[in-house]
Amino acid sequence: MASLVGSRVERKEDKRFLTGKGRYTADINLANQTYAIFVRSPHARASIKKINIDKALKSSGVVSILTGKEIADDKIGGLIAGWAIRSEDGTEMKCPGNPPLAKDNVNFVGDPVAVVIAESLAEAKEAAEKVEVDYKVLKAVTSTADAMNGDTIHEGIDKNLCFDWLLGDRQKVKEAFDKADKVISIDIINNRLIPNAMEPRACVADYNAASEEITLYTTSQNPHLSRLIMSAFGNVAPEHKLRVVAPDVGGGFGSKINVYNEDIVCSWAAKKINRAIKWVAERSESFLTDIHGRDHVTHAELAVTKDGKFLGFKNETIANLGAYARVFGTVTPTYLFGPCATGVYEIPAAYTNVKAVYTNTAPVDAYRGAGRPEATYTIERLVEKASMELGIDKTELRIKNFPTAFPFKQTLVHTVDSGDYVAGMEKAKQMADYKGFEARRKESEAKGKLRGIGVTSYFEACGIAPSAAVMSLGCGVGLWESAEVRFNPTGQVTVYTGSHSHGQSHQTTFAQIAADELGVPIENIDIVHGDTDKGTFGMGTYGSRSLAVGGIAIVNACKKIVEKGKRVTAKMLEANPDDVEFKDGEFIVSKSNKKKTIGEVAFACYLPGVRDEMKSPLPEGDEPGLKETSFYDPSNFSFPAGTHIAEVEIDPETGHVKLEKYTACDDFGRIINPMVVEGQVHGGLAQGIGQALYENAEYDETGQLMTGSYMDYTMPRADNFPEFNIGYTCTHATTNPLGVKGCGEAGAIAAPPTVMNAVIDALGGQEVTMPATAEKVWKACKNLKKSNAKAA
């Protein structure tokens, strides 16, 4: 039987999506349901003096109006930070309470203060307009760089500082810098982004008074984790009385990891009013209240010798958490950021210091790449600048500092099990025709255009993550994953996974893995996810962990099935279990022609008796049935890596940046489905290029979001991209049985510095912040003209 792992298998999920049969949360309607509209703060920072709901209550169709007072009275808990981070001085991070409905203070535009529940959506909207909230408006803090000098947002949290964290050794770094021939320094801003999954968040909550169960359909990347948080911290219901279903989910990119206010409020309120409640975000609500990403201000320095060896690295960053610390809010700028900030290089001494600050803006949390794009942007902008200042070719300088042997003990935390960074660089250069660039630059020049080339070599730590490691770093839960593999008596297989697919293609790729492991045709395998009543438990999908953690759980559960199958076959065929081999769906007794198919074994497992004999086919000690579970806890992170090269052409008359060529050469370890991986790379690149050239979330000084719609926030469109040139090198991960590493975030991690390095190269080394809009680039072109004139 041909192996399916490694093949371009068309997706099992596609037919329903292509024929309009997908079932997203907003498509769900329950009998007798009501509709919720949230009354949100129009102010970035204010205290709530009074809420008057009298008029609204009289509005037609109103069922109930609930505020922060009721939710506090019912002792419903707030939203939480999932990771406890300690400051350099040993003190614990400082987190404010974050009630699902604000009672005393609001801290960002969009912070919900009340929910209006009515018979129809139109009536709910109308009544919400009549809720009168009397605010005392306070001065907002919105700037990342200046947040520590602003008014105190949360009582008792001085300087708005959540933590002041250090990773690395300042003394060693000082010594390294003392020995340097040259210090390259850079000041960068990692611009704030809004994830913008195309499906707006939504939830439908239902209460069954007889069973006392709440069912919540919601747009989540991790329904079990949501249930755990809502139960353990939200006090909404005990876990066995709370079912969370994340049906088809239209993209996440990190923005649907968090439990949100609306999930808790609608679940709690559905029980209170004993009716189903439906809430669907309008896009403007998504802009205001979905978690945002990035938003760092960084000063970094690299100590080098004159021949280009890296000696030391410093990274001083202020990270904006927004108004509250959420699930991955505090780990994103620390353990997902700091360790990767030394990049793919041997740097003997390094530290990363992060001051995480609160501001009156939407909470900032994990967005595709989470911490690693910020890290890669820091080091790769710095290395590119070093190559300019040292006059060493940008690819040679990188190669000179690559590790030469694996495992590679990276400076700050990780031991990278496998990789070949030189091979990746050489292949990328060839794919991009790096040698031919100078000729292309001259051609552009002849047309009056500026051409630049940019390179990035990255690695990232994903497949999160070993439970012992993450819990020791402050994570509230272990990040293992579960899988259950069930055979029906007639031989089809259902695989329950704790991972969640919201575009990642698990229904296909996980089935490919199970088909190979079990020798069962892929059409007889179903992958089930997204319902806490079905799978045992799961940590969900983020951090490129589905395959490297969730996929391995499936492999391990399949291996247990095969082991049982061998024992059963041995009993049925009167052989020694050690003599039974399994291949392509058949259990074969070695050196004989005796065999059983896995279908026959499954059938025998469910009917443990033999006609006309008092005999069971099952060996002593084995129970009937064929179902196995695995909880897989990885032994290490996984470490995809690669080199990307971009070429841009700038029109100095307009400042327009045209991305001419984009080459990505990645090492993802073993690839299960090349078609799916290609799609993941393309999508990641589009988001990364979006950050570099188009996207920017901007607040004014009063805390109003200036980019709150698709008319103001530039989403990349089809006509913004060239055809991507993608390729791979492959070193297998040595820490998991499939040799896989993960591919979901690579594009978003590598593309921003790659594109910006090209833009800045074209601009003769002038710094430009992301996004490199026509206006900024046009101004830089003017400066360039002036300095060129002077030089002449």
Next chain:
Amino acid sequence: MGKISLEVNGRKVEKEASDNTLLSTFLREHLQLTGTHIGCDTSQCGACVVHVDGNSLKSCTALAADVNGSKVTTIEGLETNGKMHPMQEAFKKLHGLQCGFCTPGMVMSAVDLLQKNKKPSDTEIRDWLEGNICRCTGYQNIVSAVKEAATKM
């Protein structure tokens, strides 16, 4: 309230709806055709594109009452006798979709492009799809799928 009469996916329908009902809402809420998606509130994303009398239209930009009497085709009406349209087949073959949310609008928009331009260039495809936002695919496989469908239609 008024009576809305349409031919939707070849079937005559008549429903009462308030005068301010958008076509997108009418399709989703009154006819339960939830394949037409709502991704924004400013007519930018294109997830709600359907065909009205043969031309693609963002169904959030029209009132149901405005298109009274028209023939409407939604993503649910693109198959023929259970067989997917060549555009749907091409999206599947070339992985032109991931989460599936923008897909109905993207497919309906692309079908209309090929009605109007049988052999569009890459640039023409990318320009035409400018009004459909996809956050997952980076558009490349969508462009490939449209080209593939052009050879089959």
